[in-house]
Amino acid sequence: MANNTVKAAPKKNSQAKEVWRRFKKNKLAVAGLVIIFILIIAAILAPVIAPYGYDDQDYSATLIRFSKEHLLGTDNLGRDILSRLLYGSRVSLTIGFISVGIGLVIGGLVGAISGYYGGVLDDILMRIVDIIMAIPSIILAISICAALGPGLINTMIAVGISSIPNYARILRSSILSIKQQEFVEAATAIGASDARIIAKHIIPNSLSGLIVQASMGVGRAIISAASMSFVGLGIQPPNPEWGAMLSFGRTYFRDYGYMVLYPGLFIFIAVLSMNLIGDGLRDALDPRLKR
Amino acid sequence: MIPVMLGVVLVIFVMLSLSPGDPAVQMLGPDATPEQLEELRDDLGLNDPFLVRYVKYVWNLLHGDLGTSYTTKQPVAKEIFERFPTTLLFTTLACIVGAIVGILFGIVSAVKQYTWFDNVSRVIALIGISVPSFWLGLMFIIWFSVGLGWFPSSGFYGPKYWVLPSLTVGLVQASNVMRQTRSAMLDVVRQDYIRTARAKGQSEMKVIFSHELPNALIPIVTVLGMQFGRGMGGSIISEQVFAIPGIGMLMTNAIGNLNYPVVQGGVLVIALSFSIVNLLIDILYAFIDPRIKSLYSGKKRVRKTKNEFVREPGKESAANG
Secondary structure (H helix, E strand, O other): OHHHHHHHHHHHHOHHHHHHHHHHHOHHHHHHHHHHHHHHHHHHOHHHHOOOOOOOOOOOOOOOOOOOOOOOOEOOOOOEHHHHHHHHHHHHHHHHHHHHHHHHHHHHHHHHHHHHHOHHHHHHHHHHHHHHHHOOHHHHHHHHHHHHOOOHHHHHHHHHHHOHHHHHHHHHHHHHHHHOOHHHHHHHHOOOOHHHHHHHHHHHHHHHHHHHHHHHHHHHHHHHHHHHHHOOOOOOOOOOOHHHHHHHHHHHOOOOOHHHHHHHHHHHHHHHHHHHHHHHHHHHHOHHHOO | OHHHHHHHHHHHHHHHHHOOOOHHHHHHOOOOOHHHHHHHHHHHOOOOOHHHHHHHHHHHHHOOOOOEOOOOOOEHHHHHHHHHHHHHHHHHHHHHHHHHHHHHHHHHHHHOOOOHHHHHHHHHHHHHHHOOHHHHHHHHHHHHHHHOOOOOOOOOOOHHHHHHHHHHHHHHHHHHHHHHHHHHHHHHHOOHHHHHHHHOOOOHHHHHHHHHHHHHHHHHHHHHHHHHHHHHHHHHHHHHHHOOOOHHHHHHHHHHOOOHHHHHHHHHHHHHHHHHHHHHHHHHHHHHOHHHHHHHHHHHHHHHHHHHHHHOHHHHHHHHO
């Protein structure tokens, strides 16, 4: 008996540590994490490390492919592409993380309420989710953005809202299975409130699916936002979002391919890293793979 | 499905009526007088209350009327269905590429788990799901169209034009399909009946294609359906890249012009075709999985025998006798 409690106590505290230990073993996932950290630091330090401002035009140096002054070249207005990409990582990463946050909070709330209470409320909420799911997410995001108008905040809202059904459904289904477990019954029996049961017992146990979805969702959000900027909604010039840079470079891409190559490469690397992290987290959080 | 479609119309309607832009100003330009604008708004029905407009739209919709385009004055239904076959063909071609490449690589990867082939194709699939398809499209144009001159870069007029767009979207889809196929197959390969099949000396090909694949098919078909929906939705982006005159192109232009009837119609048609595909896939489940089929036919049989038994017990025994 005494032995049992001694054993149980440290194990509970080291849940996160345990996941981290398993996550660390996956080299690709760690590489993804490192790259994302580098990109975040680059985004924060953009004004310090970028050699030029993001809108500094130099008409004596337009459309340079490569030079000592401009490592990744310049665009048709003589703006340094490397600097724009560094500043752009601020916009793209912000959109990626915040829109996932929006989707996660609203979708999680809808899924939690729907899964925990069931009944009529569940029916109504899930029918609404069905309706939103019937519209392909990129079309939904584009229509929202068309309605709200372009801009950073509207893009985040549009991408966030279109990802709500995803999170709602995942959380709902995992709550449905957890709800029937004994520890929830035990909590109800000792008189815990609904809010307490949801927050303390159900959410922590159903989080793993959500975490994996969210980390991959950041990548998807970056691509969605870039797609919207690409068709002219979303972020507007001269703001250096990666998708907007791609869209801008499209006029010249036949002769100056590097103008679309680099922004796309940055999107790709950021999304790939988030996907690697997501894959790693899934393996690390999967109880079946626990030793 | 019909309630869902009405809901889709409502969602799009609410969104576009919240939009700050004024179609009348867009159509007449900044020089129009307030009276002209007011008259046009009246003509377009923009001054009616929201509910009236919604009911009117749904009523017309039920009669096959999607409204009139603000810019061309053509019926929206006609404009959309002129372009719909192009988008459908494009999406279908991409899905075919995605299905063939994805399922094939997924199967081989699962069968040869942890070999070099598996590792390489997993990395490629991971790259595939991370790459923005519009960027891949532009890169393909630079390599195969501008550089090598093999395929035309824009338009959609014949098989030669189809290659690059369907490869671009198809390969991204294939990555998703491959990942799903691989994990579904891996779930199956450790089952007891597979061991049984091997134990009784079944050939490896037969084990893979008659024992493993049919049992792994449900998640694969599900992901294929999702890919079709994403392809339909993504057409709004990919048609821009390759200048394909489909619904996506129509909608992008309509969004720019605040041409709401066309935007509504486009979203509706895409959502509808997505729903139809999902319905077809639900039906397909019954063919793939005999358990699902028996679930439906079983219910019917039970009800029938019950009714017969309750209503006419005498007749049954008479027939037997």
